[in-house]
Amino acid sequence: MTEHVIEVTGLRRRYGGGGSAAGAKKKGTGIAGAALGRKRGGDDGKGFEAVRGLDFSVRRGEVFALLGTNGAGKTSTVEVLEGLAAPTAGTVSVLGMDPLTDRAAVRPRIGIMLQEGGFPSDLTVTETARMWSGCVSEPRPIQEALEMVDMEDRASTRVKMLSGGERRRLDLAMALLGYPEVLFLDEPTTGLDPEARQQTWALIRRLRDSGTSIMLTTHYLDEAEKLADRLAIMHEGRIVHAGTPAEVTAAQPSRITFRLPAGVAPAHLPVTLRAAEYVDRIEIRTQNLQDDLAELLLWARQNGVVLDQLNARTASLEEAFLDIARQQPQYEGAL
Numbered sequence: 592m593t594e595h596v597i598e599v600t601g602l603r604r605r606y607g608g609g610g611s612a613a614g615a616k617k618k619g620t621g622i623a624g625a626a627l628g629r630k631r632g633g634d635d636g637k638g639f640e641a642v643r644g645l646d647f648s649v650r651r652g653e654v655f656a657l658l659g660t661n662g663a664g665k666t667s668t669v670e671v672l673e674g675l676a677a678p679t680a681g682t683v684s685v686l687g688m689d690p691l692t693d694r695a696a697v698r699p700r701i702g703i704m705l706q707e708g709g710f711p712s713d714l715t716v717t718e719t720a721r722m723w724s725g726c727v728s729e730p731r732p733i734q735e736a737l738e739m740v741d742m743e744d745r746a747s748t749r750v751k752m753l754s755g756g757e758r759r760r761l762d763l764a765m766a767l768l769g770y771p772e773v774l775f776l777d778e779p780t781t782g783l784d785p786e787a788r789q790q791t792w793a794l795i796r797r798l799r800d801s802g803t804s805i806m807l808t809t810h811y812l813d814e815a816e817k818l819a820d821r822l823a824i825m826h827e828g829r830i831v832h833a834g835t836p837a838e839v840t841a842a843q844p845s846r847i848t849f850r851l852p853a854g855v856a857p858a859h860l861p862v863t864l865r866a867a868e869y870v871d872r873i874e875i876r877t878q879n880l881q882d883d884l885a886e887l888l889l890w891a892r893q894n895g896v897v898l899d900q901l902n903a904r905t906a907s908l909e910e911a912f913l914d915i916a917r918q919q920p921q922y923e924g925a926l
C-alpha cells in the first residue's frame with residue numbers, strides 16, 4: 592500500500608477577518624493580482640481567503656512540486672504543512688501527525704529550506720552550520736552537509752561574503768542537517784548558475800532515491816518537469832491541475848514549426864494539416880504528432896520543398912501551465 596507522508600484534506604487559509612491564519616508575512620500578489628489593479632477574488636469583506644479547499648497527498652520517497660501563478664497560495668499552503676501557521680479549515684497531516692499541535696514530534700523529522708534563511712551575516716559558514724547543528728538532536732556532520740552542496744571550500748567564509756547562489760546552497764545544507772524524512776524546498780535554485788542548478792537537481796534526485804520525500808515549490812517549470820514525480824498547479828487558492836508531468840502535459844497539443852521557402856504559401860500545404868502563419872514561421876498544433884509530421888515530410892519530399900528550421904516537439908510543462916492559467920475564468924491574461 593502506498594504510504595503518504597503528507598495528507599491535505601479540504602485545506603483553507605484566510606488572512607484577516609478574524610480567521611486563525613495569522614503568522615505569515617504579507618507578500619506582494621505579483622502581476623496576477625494587485626499589480627493588475629483588480630479586486631482579488633476571495634476578498635469578501637471577511638478577510639482574504641488565500642487557500643480555498645485543497646486536497647492532495649505526497650507519497651513517501653517522491654518529489655511533489657507545488658506550482659502556481661504569483662499569489663496562488665503556495666507559500667500559504669506550505670507554511671501550514673511546515674507547522675508555521677494554522678489552517679482556517681480542513682486538516683493536514685505530516686508523517687501521520689498534526690504539524691502544528693504535534694510540532695515537537697514532527698519538527699525533528701522534517702527539513703525546511705525557506706526562501707531566505709536569514710542567517711547572521713557576520714558568522715562564517717562553519718559557525719552558521721554549528722549554530723544550526725546545535726538545534727538538531729542527531730545532526731549530520733557539518734563537513735558532510737557542506738560537501739553535499741559543494742560548499743566545503745567556503746567553510747571559513749563569512750555569510751555576508753557569499754553570493755546569492757551560495758546562500759541558497761547554505762540554506763539547503765542547513766535543511767539537510769537533521770537527516771530529514773520530509774524535506775520542504777521553497778524555490779531551491781533561485782539565483783543559482785546553471786552548473787550549481789544541475790548539481791542541486793542531482794542532489795535532490797539522490798535524496799529522493801535514498802527515500803527522502805520532497806515537497807518542492809518552484810517557478811521554474813523545467814525544474815518541476817525534470818524533478819517532480821507528481822505535481823499540482825495552483826491558481827487563486829485552488830488546485831487547477833494535478834498529476835505526473837506527463838499527465839499534465841498530455842492534454843496539450845504538440846507543435847511542428849518551420850519556414851517555407853519563398854514562393855511556397857501556407858495554402859499549398861496539405862489541407863489536412865491545419866497550419867497557422869506567424870511573422871517568422873508556420874506552426875501546426877496537433878494531437879497526432881507522428882502522423883502529421885509524416886504527412887508534412889511526404890508532402891515536402893514530393894514537392895521538392897525544403898522546410899527551413901523544422902522543429903517538432905511535444906508540449907512542455909511551461910506550455911501546459913500557460914494554457915491552464917489562461918483558461919481560468921478569473922484570469923485576465925497575465926502571469
Ligand SMILES: Nc1ncnc2c1ncn2[C@@H]1O[C@H](COP(=O)(O)OP(=O)(O)OP(=O)(O)O)[C@@H](O)[C@H]1O
Pocket residue numbers: 606607614615616617618619620621624631639641659660661662663664665666667668
Ligand atoms: N499575512 C498576509 N495577510 C494578507 N494577505 C496575505 C498574507 N500573506 C499572503 N497574503 C496573500 O495571500 C495570497 C497568497 O499568497 P502566497 O504567498 O501564499 O502565494 P504564492 O503562491 O506563494 O505566491 P508567489 O509565487 O508570488 O510567492 C496573496 O494574494 C498574498 O498577497
